[in-house]
Amino acid sequence: MTQGQCPSCGAPVEFTAGSAQVVVCSYCQTVVARKGANLEARGRIGAVVDTDSPLRLGLEGRYGKTGYRLVGHIQKDHGAGPWDEWYVQFDDERTGWISESEGAFHVLFDAGMEEGLKLDDVYPGQRLHLRNRAFVVEERGHGRVVAAAGQLPSDVDPTQDSYYVDATGPKGVFATLDFGTRTQDPEVFLGQRLKLEQLGIPVDQLRPRTKKVSLQQARCTQCNGALQLRAPDQTKRVACPFCGALLDASQGKLAFLQLLEKPDHEPLIPLGAKGQLDGTEWICIGFMVRSCTVEGTRYPWEEYLLFHKARGFTWLMQSNGHWVYLKPIDAGDVSLVPGVAAHYEGRRYKAFQSVSTVTETVLGEFYWEVRAGEMAQAIEYVAPPYSVNEDSTSNEISFTHGEYLAPAVIQEAFKLKEPLPPPQGVAPSQPNPNTSVSAWKWAGIWALALVALYMLINISSANVGVLDMTVTLPPDAVSGQPSAIHFSEPFQIPKRGNVRAEVSAPVSNDWVGVQGDLVNQDTGEVTSFYQEVSYYSGSDSEGSWSEGGQSGTEYLSAVEPGNYVLRTTAAFTGGVQRGAGRSFRVQLTSDTPRGTWFLCAFVMLLVGPAFAFIRSSSFESTRWAESNLSDS
Amino acid sequence: MKYFGGLVVLLYGAMAFSGWEPFTTQERGRVPEEARRGPNGVFLWTGGFHGGK
Numbered sequence: 011m012t013q014g015q016c017p018s019c020g021a022p023v024e025f026t027a028g029s030a031q032v033v034v035c036s037y038c039q040t041v042v043a044r045k046g047a048n049l050e051a052r053g054r055i056g057a058v059v060d061t062d063s064p065l066r067l068g069l070e071g072r073y074g075k076t077g078y079r080l081v082g083h084i085q086k087d088h089g090a091g092p093w094d095e096w097y098v099q100f101d102d103e104r105t106g107w108i109s110e111s112e113g114a115f116h117v118l119f120d121a122g123m124e125e126g127l128k129l130d131d132v133y134p135g136q137r138l139h140l141r142n143r144a145f146v147v148e149e150r151g152h153g154r155v156v157a158a159a160g161q162l163p164s165d166v167d168p169t170q171d172s173y174y175v176d177a178t179g180p181k182g183v184f185a186t187l188d189f190g191t192r193t194q195d196p197e198v199f200l201g202q203r204l205k206l207e208q209l210g211i212p213v214d215q216l217r218p219r220t221k222k223v224s225l226q227q228a229r230c231t232q233c234n235g236a237l238q239l240r241a242p243d244q245t246k247r248v249a250c251p252f253c254g255a256l257l258d259a260s261q262g263k264l265a266f267l268q269l270l271e272k273p274d275h276e277p278l279i280p281l282g283a284k285g286q287l288d289g290t291e292w293i294c295i296g297f298m299v300r301s302c303t304v305e306g307t308r309y310p311w312e313e314y315l316l317f318h319k320a321r322g323f324t325w326l327m328q329s330n331g332h333w334v335y336l337k338p339i340d341a342g343d344v345s346l347v348p349g350v351a352a353h354y355e356g357r358r359y360k361a362f363q364s365v366s367t368v369t370e371t372v373l374g375e376f377y378w379e380v381r382a383g384e385m386a387q388a389i390e391y392v393a394p395p396y397s398v399n400e401d402s403t404s405n406e407i408s409f410t411h412g413e414y415l416a417p418a419v420i421q422e423a424f425k426l427k428e429p430l431p432p433p434q435g436v437a438p439s440q441p442n443p444n445t446s447v448s449a450w451k452w453a454g455i456w457a458l459a460l461v462a463l464y465m466l467i468n469i470s471s472a473n474v475g476v477l478d479m480t481v482t483l484p485p486d487a488v489s490g491q492p493s494a495i496h497f498s499e500p501f502q503i504p505k506r507g508n509v510r511a512e513v514s515a516p517v518s519n520d521w522v523g524v525q526g527d528l529v530n531q532d533t534g535e536v537t538s539f540y541q542e543v544s545y546y547s548g549s550d551s552e553g554s555w556s557e558g559g560q561s562g563t564e565y566l567s568a569v570e571p572g573n574y575v576l577r578t579t580a581a582f583t584g585g586v587q588r589g590a591g592r593s594f595r596v597q598l599t600s601d602t603p604r605g606t607w608f609l610c611a612f613v614m615l616l617v618g619p620a621f622a623f624i625r626s627s628s629f630e631s632t633r634w635a636e637s638n639l640s641d642s
Numbered sequence: 643m644k645y646f647g648g649l650v651v652l653l654y655g656a657m658a659f660s661g662w663e664p665f666t667t668q669e670r671g672r673v674p675e676e677a678r679r680g681p682n683g684v685f686l687w688t689g690g691f692h693g694g695k
Contacts, residue, residue: 449643456647463651467658492688500684508661529685534673539666566668568661575684603658611654618643 016042017051027081027099030161034082041158043165052165056157058085062244063094063110064206064216067160072210073117077101080108082160086153088171091246091260093153097162105163107199108209109186112244112377113322115209116184118201124187128194132175132187134407135341135400140198145177145185146341149406178203178342203340230255231266240282240295241317245375249296251281256372256381270382273299273371278328278420278430279314281374285424287335292316292324294424296374302365302388304638309365315376323377325410326420331430332437333420336399336410344398344409349639352391352398354411359391359398361639362438367401389639390438397439414439436633444629446622453619457612464608472505472601476574482593483580490525494580498596500531500573507601508568513541514561515594520544521558522594523581528566531573539564542581543594565604 013024021037025044032043034055041052069080082097096108098117106119121141129150132138136147152173155166175187175196182203187196206216228237228248235252239245239259246260247267254272257264277297279285284293296315301308311329318324325336345353352359369384389400397412414437417430433440479498487494503509515522521544528537541564547556582592634640657664677687 452643452647456643456651460651460654463655463658467655495688497680497684497686506661508663529673531684534677534685536671536673537668538671539668564668565663565666567663567666577685601661607654607657611650614650615647618646622643 014042014049016040017049018042018054023049025161027097027105027161028103029099029105029163030081030097031163032165033161034158036159041166055155055166055168056085058083058157058159059092061085061092061094064218065094065096065108065110065211066217069211069215073100076104078106080160082162083158084155084162084166085157087156088151088153092156097160106201113206115204115206116186116201117204117209118184118186118199121198121200123195124198125195127187127196129173129175129189129196130193134402134405135346138177138185140177140185141200143179143183143185143200144342145179145183146344146407147175147177148341148408149176150174151176151405178340180340180342182340183342228259228264231257231264232269237264238282239375240293241375241377244317244323244377245295246378247372247376247380249372249374249376249380251373254371258379259375260379268382271371273297273373277312277314277373278428279326279424279426283424283426285316285420287316287326287419287423288324288337290318290321292318294326294374296372296376298372298376298380299370300367301370302367304365310370315374317375326415327412329437330435331417331433332440333415333417334397334412334437334439335415336412339398339409339411341407341409344400346400349389352400354398357393357396359393359396362390362392362397362634362637363639364389365638392439394439395441412439414441436629436636438633438636440633442626442629442633444622444625446619446626449619449622453615457615460608460611460615464603468603471603472507473603474504474600475597476503476509476600477501477576477596477598479576480593480595481578481580482591485591487580487592489581489583490579494582496578496580498576498578500575501598502573503569503571503600505601506568506571508604509537509566510599510602511539511541511564511566512561512597512599513543513564513594514597515543515592517543517545517560519546519548521583522592524594524596525579525581526564526596527577527579528569528598529575529577530570531575533570533572535570537566537569539566569600 016023016035016038018040019038021035023033023035023042025033032041034041039054039057041055043050043052065080067080067083071078078098078100080096081099084095085092094110098106098108106117109116132147132150134147138145138147152171154171155168158166170191172191173189177185184201184203186199189196230237230250230253232255233253235250237248248257248259249270254270256267256270258267279294281294284291294314295317298313299310300313301310311327314326316324327334327336343354349361351361365388367386367388369382372380387402391398395414399410399412401408421430477498481496483494511526513524521542523542526539541562543560543562544558545560546558673685674687677685680686
């Protein structure tokens with residue numbers, strides 16, 4: 011049957027969805043169940059309350075190519091305010107659910123039971139394989155159905171607390187494990203996270219978002235201070251900036267929870283300040299101080315909660331004057347090698363630190379049930395200037411993607427009048443200002459140019475031997491005297507260029523010095539050099555030894571082309587008899603390329619990158635000295 | 643490095659093409675006035691300018 015009367019009040023009820031087993035009477039809130047041909051009352055359920063959901067019963071939309079209709083609505087609560095779930099009937103007879111969470115929508119389809127999986131065995135961060143897909147558990151929670159409307163696939167019991175596990179996969183894939191009141195064998199719902207515009211519902215059909223007007227201009231229940239809430243629809247906790255009272259805002263009115271210690275200084279970004287970041291104008295609505303303690307030393311940092319109506323929530327973190335812009339990401343999009351690295355969108359992030367954190371003080375509005383003393387485990391993975399940050403508690407894990415920002419960016423974005431504190435030390439995701447990449451790039455470019463130039467010089471050089479003479483001294487030669495002077499035959503230097511002069515002599519435990527005067531016969535210009543050849547050898551108690559050599563080389567700066575004669579004057583030890591029979595050889599090579607200068611230039615090109623590398627390494631050493639996960 | 647590297651290459655090129663030897667011990671001068679030319683027309687002298695060492 012599709013129509014009938016409410017067994018409780020007699021009002022008409024109708025089943026339009028073939029899969030629906032119960033319908034909630036819109037007059038008396040009785041849950042009416044089909045039982046054969048009859049209708050049966052199953053008790054009453056609370057009426058749905060206004061939330062900020064843009065959906066309403068009866069709305070029609072399109073998911074892919076299939077039309078659907080919202081036929082049922084339940085509200086669940088675990089004490090921190092209700093959330094909405096919608097039962098969906100598709101045109102192709104499929105049924106599913108649309109759930110809402112912090113402005114996002116999840117379209118989910120029943121994928122059967124997962125037998126053998128126990129609730130106690132599931133924990134945040136755990137990797138699961140469901141229906142051949144990989145998921146990461148993000149949250150383990152519970153809640154009761156406190157209100158319902160329309161048609162539903164099964165009876166609802168407002169007295170029963172049911173457990174669920176939410177998990178995410180890559181690219182928005184979403185899974186909910188509905189344990190109900192059981193402790194194992196959950197029902198699996200698989201689907202996709204969507205934005206409101208992806209639900210395929212005409213904009214004019216959407217319900218205008220309900221504002222918690224009463225909260226927009228509320229007053230603190232403790233000090234009566236005026237509280238201006240910027241995101242009243244999603245705020246669950248408010249920390250009064252005047253007295254420090256933490257107030258519950260989840261039930262549509264403020265209720266005192268606890269008195270918090272106020273921060274010892276004002277937030278650097280005032281609550282309510284607006285700033286342009288990432289192409290969006292954010293408003294700062296919350297401020298908290300968290301810290302960790304390592305070896306007895308407390309390390310605090312500040313977190314600023316930013317809100318934008320369409321984009322939701324994001325964070326700015328400030329630590330020692332360093333700022334990081336943090337965007338929430340799905341756990342399913344992050345691949346982890348715990349304690350080693352994280353991979354996100356094709357980039358590898360190296361594990362930097364893992365610390366136990368505590369929330370010390372809070373101010374402003376928060377979309378979760380924040381409380382002072384809240385403990386969490388935080389792990390940071392870095393690939394400067396980016397980072398992936400994991401925050402986990404026993405029931406929830408969340409990931410954010412961070413981007414390091416200079417204080418000047420924050421100063422400019424929020425138009426802050428007071429200067430921000432200068433950064434101290436090195437932040438985990440701070441980009442290395444001394445990166446050697448650019449230096450290496452330019453060194454490579456210029457090295458190629460240098461090699462090309464060297465090759466060009468080698469090709470164009472004459473590099474020709476112009477003189478090769480052996481001089482044997484006459485018996486009466488006296489060292490340094492005219493008798494030891496020798497003139498070469500005239501020779502020609504064909505091209506302007508340097509001259510390599512090689513002097514060799516068969517000396518042994520002796521020396522000979524050669525004064526060379528290269529005389530341009532056309533101009534009378536003389537280029538003189540002196541090259542001494544000495545070679546000594548012997549043996550002592552430590553073995554044989556030798557020093558010096560039987561040849562030496564001198565390079566002369568460029569000489570003009572022309573006809574030349576080389577005059578040599580020999581010098582040696584002793585008198586007349588010592589010069590007898592001595593000989594030496596002189597070879598002159600014109601316009602010879604100098605590999606030495608090429609090597610010197612090459613080494614000089616390496617100086618810049620090497621210097622940058624040293625500075626870069628020093629910076630990295632300072633960074634990683636603070637890491638407790640690095641093995642280096 | 644962008645400019646320093648260019649300067650290094652430029653200096654190397656200038657040195658190579660000019661033939662300048664910065665660390666040479668050479669000395670330059672002229673043949674003395676009294677130098678005579680020998681049978682082949684070459685300068686022959688045993689005194690006067692002595693460069694080098």
